[in-house]
Amino acid sequence: MKQADVVGRVLAVSDMHSAYERTAQLLAAFETEVRSNPVPHVIAIDGDIFEHGNVVAVRSGGAVDWAFLRALPAIAPTVFNLGNHDNDLTPDLAEVVDRMEGLGIHVVSTIGDTRTGAGYAEPSTTLPFGRRSLRVVGMATNSLTTYPKASREQLTIPSAPDWARANLADSLAGADLVMVMSHAGVAADRDILPLLPDGGLMIGGHNHLLFQHRQGRSAYVHTGSWTAAYTVAEFLSNGSVMARSLPIALNAPASPALADLIADTLAANLTEEERVILGTSPRALSLGDTGRSVAAGLAKVAGADAGFIGHTTLGTGVPAGPVSRYVFDSIVRFDGKLMLASVPRAQFDSFMAHANQDRPMPLADRSGDFLYASTIAPTVDPVRIVTTDWCATNQREYFGTTDLRFVEAAGLTVKTASAAGLLTP
Incomplete structure (x- = not known):
């Protein structure tokens, strides 16, 4: 043009x-x-x-x-x-x-x-x-x-x-x-x-x-x-x-004055606890791939067949290398309980069809609120799923139904399980 x-x-x-x-x-x-x-x-x-x-x-x-x-x-x-x-x-x-x-x-x-x-x-x-x-x-x-x-x-x-x-x-x-x-x-x-x-x-x-x-x-x-x-x-x-x-690449040219302010503001406001390295990411992932990795991690930790996490629970994709607590909190924004339910395979397949909306898809099929999802046991029926308490409470918006009966996965939290799915010690 x-x-x-x-x-x-x-x-x-x-x-x-x-x-x-x-x-x-x-x-x-x-x-x-x-x-x-x-x-x-x-x-x-x-x-x-x-x-x-x-x-x-x-x-x-x-x-x-x-x-x-x-x-x-x-x-x-x-x-x-x-x-x-x-x-x-x-x-x-x-x-x-x-x-x-x-x-x-x-x-x-x-x-x-x-x-x-x-x-x-x-x-x-x-x-x-x-x-x-x-x-x-x-x-x-x-x-x-x-x-x-x-x-x-x-x-x-x-x-x-x-x-x-x-x-x-x-x-x-x-x-x-x-x-x-x-x-x-x-x-x-x-x-x-x-x-x-x-x-x-x-x-x-x-x-x-x-x-x-x-x-x-x-x-x-x-x-x-x-x-x-x-x-x-x-x-x-x-x-x-x-x-x-x-x-916007992390290494793209930066406005010098603002870059200096950011460095100074981080230095002045981060505690030692927030600088602690929680683990290492072997590679950088897109936001969508981070969401799917977190979902898989939730499933593994909870002993489920598939995991789901709300899209805006995540902020940014995980970077490569050491990940501090402060950076991790920008990847997984909210904590909470993990919730389990069993669903028939046909219903599970309908959930997966509407998940992972970071992919190209018709506007008519986009729901706004959606789930990042990952399956680790692809053939079982019924399917044991795990998600966050937020998504379980708001299941109409995220799963498109109100008939799921969730129980708490005792002792498991969103951030702890997510870190296990994303980072190596």
């Missing part, structure tokens, strides 16, 4: 979750993209830049995340759609929005403040895009239990599809170019997509997925998670949008 055919470009990322191993590299990539492509740019962050599970983020007040955000408006106009982790470090979402806007970032959201009856931010904004303009609309997930508990009474959040059906057309009235940002997940997004004007861009988040989907002249993308990738979407002069994903 000739450069003259590109009207403007969007650099999009979501679900960063205070993943500092690549934050400086991502900032450098954005700087290079804008410097190397002399067309208008917008930077779009589709929620969840912060992570309460990162002890360094908590202790430093998100110093690295805020430094990253502070740098963005100097690169290109920046818009942020609020997710469910953006008040992880600062419970009052109003304070988060005020600080972002004070940095020159445009914030959009459908989250309302029960204390005032108003929204924490407007649901739409219009950004300059060279000689054109870009209308941006942002929607949040209404899964209230995924927001910090201390803040839930302050939040009122409509269903994203319901809000879109009632308001999206008015929000886009008179728009030039269009970008819809949804942090509601794939299942909700499928109901919103038919409302997207042809030639628009829709950015999805919340499910930690990485894919691109074509709808007429429009593009619908999920940009990955944990700062492992970003998406470049190009609005073209023929009225279409093209998108592609680019990975």
Whole structure:
């Protein structure tokens, strides 16, 4: 595609979750993209830049995340759609929005403040895009239990599809170019997509997925998670949008000032216990392969035939070499009990058909919440499965059923079993 055919470009990322191993590299990539492509740019962050599970983020007040955000408006106009982790470090979402806007970032959201009856931010904004303009609309997930508990009474959040059906057309009235940002997940997004004007861009988040989907002249993308990738979407002069994903390597060029801040922040905030090496990974694994290795480890430790673990229980893929407790906590984010159940082979096969959604698959088959799964006894019937207490409690969302009868695997925990599956002593 000739450069003259590109009207403007969007650099999009979501679900960063205070993943500092690549934050400086991502900032450098954005700087290079804008410097190397002399067309208008917008930077779009589709929620969840912060992570309460990162002890360094908590202790430093998100110093690295805020430094990253502070740098963005100097690169290109920046818009942020609020997710469910953006008040992880600062419970009052109003304070988060005020600080972002004070940095020159445009914030959009459908989250309302029960204390005032108003929204924490407007649901739409219009950004300059060279000689054109870009209308941006942002929607949040209404899964209230995924927001910090201390803040839930302050939040009122409509269903994203319901809000879109009632308001999206008015929000886009008179728009030039269009970008819809949804942090509601794939299942909700499928109901919103038919409302997207042809030639628009829709950015999805919340499910930690990485894919691109074509709808007429429009593009619908999920940009990955944990700062492992970003998406470049190009609005073209023929009225279409093209998108592609680019990975961020650990050894990619990094923004020097941010890299120094990250090193200093880690040094100042990590305890000796968090620096302890739990074991060694013989090789680096992708997020999906890490999930499957963890699932296999759960099965072996629990004496089951197959293991399942929720996709967002995992943060990033395991690196090669020694793995500290701090790094391991970014791989397996949450702890909990392990739960066992026996299921008929046919039902088990249906679970496997919907698991491991990091693979290419039709949009209609994506469920949003999904399981990484691994089978270690492929022919038994019934099949003894093991999963986390979170997935067992929320089995409708993860397994698509409510009839599984789970019992606790006594004495076993998610993190201990996961470490056994991933690391060698």
